[in-house]
Amino acid sequence: MATLVALGGLGEFGANSLLVEDEGGARVLLDAGAAFSDLAAFGVGYEVPDFAAIGGGPPAAVVVTHAHDDHIKGIAFLREAHPAIELAASRTTLAWARRATGNGAALATRELQLGIPVPAGPFTVHAVPVSHSIPGTVALRLEGADGALVLATDLRLAPSALEESTSQEALAAWGDAGTDLLLLDSTNALVRAEPPSEATVAEAIEEQVRKVRGAVIAVSFASQLGRFRQLARAAAATGRLVVPVGRGLVESLEVQARLGGLGLPLGLVRPARELPSLPRDRVIVVATGSQGEPGSAFSRLAVDLLPGLRLRPGDTVLHAARVIPGNERRLAHLFDHCVRRGARVVTAAEAPIHASGHPHQAELARLLDLVRPRWVLPVHGRRRHLEAVAELARARGIGTLVVENGEEVAWGRSGVAVTGELRQVGRILLDDVGEEVLDPAILRHRRSLAREGMVVAVLPCSRAAPGGLGDVQIHVSGMPAAAGLVDQLAVGLTAEIGRAGILARRDPEWLRSTMARWLRSEVRRRTRRRPVVVALVVEL
């Protein structure tokens, strides 16, 4: 039997990545995404699966459904871990992937197109273009010696804002061909209500814009170019210009320009540097940072840190995006900042200015009826969402299996079952500034600093001073210090240095570590805390 194991995305939102292996151990990955980190308080922006820790032979290929960060942002790290890996994706997604891997000249790629199967390791991959909130999204079918699986995630049956549609005939044909296992999106499995159509969203956006006297600031996902086009069209219809702000959005527009653009009138989209010279009642600023990401255009705008535009009474902020669970508090703070400055805030909860790119219950039911799998394994969600998809499938008499990251599953014509094997790979942490890999030791240090504070001891030494050593100075930061603590530590440490005697003067490094050791245990004894201790011997 073939196996599969989720490196991310099952039991969480983000970091979607599945490792699929045939009976002989040949393997491919489906998607290689990143997740927002729970460690944001310690300066961690994103997490990606540690692809170097997969074990066994390197995967032959990674097949990518679409270019959203939670499916593709790990690709640069995957390539670092497995340089020979081949990438299969749609033309649009390949353009994004080249960008994500520094226009990776050596990236071996295969383009996925409807009706043209391509080999990926031991499997043959078929793709069907689908409607989603970024162009170039596909549903995937993997055929191997042991059976066939379909990955249907991040897709709607209703047309997208860029008027892309999902071919229900093509999905039904996969049903006719026989599908052993369907991996099905669970993001909106708890949503019973029909979401607004994209036509309704476009109308609602224009209606909102017409009501605004001052500037309109629309906050959306950087890659949601369909939403951007709706906003630009609303700008054109109301005599405004549209100004994209934020690196991610500008990059998205550049990638799209190379793929044929968005068909917008010339001169409608203006660069951010023109913002100060444009009348505020004549612009729609489209800003990145829909999840309140620190440093993003929206998070800066909300606190007057965006050059060229300060919020004022009469302005309106349209939050035209979904809130990914976990980001609610951060966004609530930013909305409050906007309101304090006199701006009105409208979110998708108050007006139909956003529609999700994920299937709700009725579309999930329809997808099950089209693909008619023998088994369903829910993906792309927390446990509660996964269970909700399983319930929909069970109601149709389809076999279901709910697992989370790391739980290995055997699948094939003879059925689907957990093997009992746990294959977790851990995470690479990316700094929220610069997105560089963060050493776990640095994270430990940041945690200690944040929780316990810091004690610094400085010992000046000079050839001129009597005995060569000056007076110890102690600084306490980020921890409560009882009266007298600093003095007691200074006296104690001076005595300890005295006990070290002649050795201390000959070997500053030895002296430094002796000071740190004494301070660590003394601070712990006196305060029951474990702050970061820094000891410095400074030559004057």
Ligand SMILES: [Zn+2]
């Ligand atoms: Zn997506």
